[in-house]
Amino acid sequence: MRQLQCDDVLGAMAEMTDFRLxxxxxxxxxxxAEVTSRTFSASYRKKFGMTxxxxxxxxxxxxxxxLTATEICARGHLEKSKVSRAVSGxxxxxLLRRMTSSSDRRAELLSLTESGRKVHAILAAQAQEFQQxxxxxxxxxxARHLAQLLDELAQAEAD
Amino acid sequence: MRQLQCDDVLGAMAEMTDFRLxxxxxxxxxxxAEVTSRTFSASYRKKFGMTxxxxxxxxxxxxxxxLTATEICARGHLEKSKVSRAVSGxxxxxLLRRMTSSSDRRAELLSLTESGRKVHAILAAQAQEFQQxxxxxxxxxxARHLAQLLDELAQAEAD
DNA sequence: CTGCAACTGTCGCATATGCAACAACCACTT
DNA sequence: AAGTGGTTGTTGCATATGCGACAGTTGCAG
Numbered sequence: 001m002r003q004l005q006c007d008d009v010l011g012a013m014a015e016m017t018d019f020r021l022x023x024x025x026x027x028x029x030x031x032x033a034e035v036t037s038r039t040f041s042a043s044y045r046k047k048f049g050m051t052x053x054x055x056x057x058x059x060x061x062x063x064x065x066x067l068t069a070t071e072i073c074a075r076g077h078l079e080k081s082k083v084s085r086a087v088s089g090x091x092x093x094x095l096l097r098r099m100t101s102s103s104d105r106r107a108e109l110l111s112l113t114e115s116g117r118k119v120h121a122i123l124a125a126q127a128q129e130f131q132q133x134x135x136x137x138x139x140x141x142x143a144r145h146l147a148q149l150l151d152e153l154a155q156a157e158a159d
Numbered sequence: 160m161r162q163l164q165c166d167d168v169l170g171a172m173a174e175m176t177d178f179r180l181x182x183x184x185x186x187x188x189x190x191x192a193e194v195t196s197r198t199f200s201a202s203y204r205k206k207f208g209m210t211x212x213x214x215x216x217x218x219x220x221x222x223x224x225x226l227t228a229t230e231i232c233a234r235g236h237l238e239k240s241k242v243s244r245a246v247s248g249x250x251x252x253x254l255l256r257r258m259t260s261s262s263d264r265r266a267e268l269l270s271l272t273e274s275g276r277k278v279h280a281i282l283a284a285q286a287q288e289f290q291q292x293x294x295x296x297x298x299x300x301x302a303r304h305l306a307q308l309l310d311e312l313a314q315a316e317a318d
Numbered sequence: 319c320t321g322c323a324a325c326t327g328t329c330g331c332a333t334a335t336g337c338a339a340c341a342a343c344c345a346c347t348t
Numbered sequence: 349a350a351g352t353g354g355t356t357g358t359t360g361c362a363t364a365t366g367c368g369a370c371a372g373t374t375g376c377a378g
Contacts, residue, residue: 019283021218025293025302026195026286028309030211033192034236035313036185051364052189059180069327077193079366084327106326106373124178127185134184137315142308143184149297149305150187154194156296210334228357238336243357265343265356325374334365344355 029153036134043126048119053078053086055123058095058112062120066111068101077154095119188312195293202285207278212237212245214282217271220255221279225268227260236313254278 021027037052044050050058056076060067069083076083087110090096095116101107112120135143180186196211203209209217215235219226228242235242246269249255254275260266271279294302 019221019287021222022310023306024218024286024290025306025309026192026199026289027215027218028306028313029188029192029195031236031313032309033185033188036188040185053364056186059183059186062178063180070325077190077197080327081329081367082365084329085364088328104326104374108327127183128178130185131183134312138308138311142304145301145304146308147182147184147187149301149308150184150191151181152297153293154187154190212334229355239357240337240359241335243359244334247358263344263356267357320378322377323375326372327370328372329368329370331367331369332365333367335363337361337363338359339361340357340359342356342358345353347352348350 040127040130043130044123047122051086051089053082054090057083057086057090057110058116058120058123059127061096061110061112062117062124066099066109068107068109070107072110090116199286199289202289203282206281210245210248212241213249216242216245216249216269217254217275217279217282218286220269220271221276221283225258225270227266227268229266231269249275 041052041055044055056078057072060072060075069080069087072078072083073080087096087098091098094113097111097113097116098108099111101109138146200211200214203214215237216231219231219234228239228246231237231242232239246255246257250257253272256270256272256275257267258270260268297305
């Protein structure tokens with residue numbers, strides 16, 4: 001009797017695998033990324049009215065020299081239409097300059113203007129402060145581990 | 160001469176802090192989350208035409224009993240409007256049922272229907288398979304560490 | 319040189335999203 | 349009992365997004 005009841009329960013349970021949402025890595029990744037980015041994006045959103053995509057483009061261009069839109073797409077795992085529109089916005093804001101490549105007239109070389117570089121300096125400072133808070137919270141060791149793991153994931157799954 | 164040039168370069172550099180985008184945790188988090196979720200979401204998107212938000216709600220409701228929209232918001236770090244619309248979609252699809260709470264007529268208790276449970280079983284199986292792939296790629300140890308770190312981040316920053 | 323496949327960035331359209339405003343409702347005070 | 353502040357879920361609106369179609373361009377095969 002009792003045994004049968006158990007069987008029924010188990011039968012009903014059998015439809016469920018023993019899947020645990022709270023251990024599911026894509027879920028945890030999204031939660032952590034969303035919560036973190038929501039907090040951080042407030043710092044530049046209010047200050048410069050900047051999109052996340054726009055922030056990323058600024059960050060990439062601030063790193064080094066001129067980049068092409070496609071290169072930014074690849075590095076940042078972004079859609080080309082997203083980049084295209086974000087770039088338009090930054091150009092209107094005078095933070096960014098386009099120059100059609102001499103070697104390939106389809107491609108446009110993107111680079112920061114003077115004021116773009118100034119804004120980037122502020123953004124970088126904000127970012128570094130935020131990063132330090134996170135590292136302090138996690139501990140430097142674990143923060144490095146985390147960075148390593150996240151990088152592997154992004155690389156591995158990339159097409 | 161050479162020295163002066165260097166100074167000039169360093170002067171220009173000085174505007175840049177030594178910020179390195181590739182070590183910036185919010186950036187890495189977003190990349191990893193985006194790349195991972197893009198891969199995974201294909202599995203249910205094409206099969207059930209389901210949104211990421213809808214998947215999440217299914218997953219939460221599949222875990223246990225009935226939940227209120229607000230509870231789902233809190234657990235999944237989602238906007239209430241997002242949840243509201245996702246729930247409407249799931250209800251139209253017959254996967255989910257609403258029942259106004261007897262103790263609070265504002266709140267609605269959400270629970271899966273029979274077909275909702277069946278769909279959830281498939282989703283859970285897909286998820287588990289995906290999880291195993293990820294764990295195999297990272298190694299079980301490191302996967303657990305990662306989960307732990309991500310959980311901390313989501314908790315810490317949460318309001 | 320011509321044709322052809324692949325690539326670059328833009329745009330239109332349908333959908334998804336965030337935010338604020340909103341009505342219905344609750345708990346608590348006076 | 350009526351008022352007040354706070355909560356729950358929905359909706360309108362402006363914006364952001366993904367996807368596919370597109371014109372302009374390149375490089376290569378024939």
